[in-house]
Amino acid sequence: MATNPICFDLRRKSACDLTQSDPLLVLADCAACRDQVSAAWADEVCWARMSILNTARCGKFWSARAIREYCDAIWNPMPAQVTLNEV
Numbered sequence: 001m002a003t004n005p006i007c008f009d010l011r012r013k014s015a016c017d018l019t020q021s022d023p024l025l026v027l028a029d030c031a032a033c034r035d036q037v038s039a040a041w042a043d044e045v046c047w048a049r050m051s052i053l054n055t056a057r058c059g060k061f062w063s064a065r066a067i068r069e070y071c072d073a074i075w076n077p078m079p080a081q082v083t084l085n086e087v
Helices: 005-020 030-042 044-056 063-075
Strands: none
């Protein structure tokens, strides 16, 4: 699959921006994290366990619940009565 040149340019620009100025310290622990990821990747059993646990801990996503929570917390819509015409 070909890389989208626009996305590639945006990623490169973002990376360049961070290497020039990193006020939020996004890259502060980059080397340590890279070393930890490399060590975990080298240990297949460790990597598989971490991958499975990460997926399991994502939690259950239920779109109806998410929409209801948005309605309650953000949108606050008024109920509407719907009448169906029988055919």
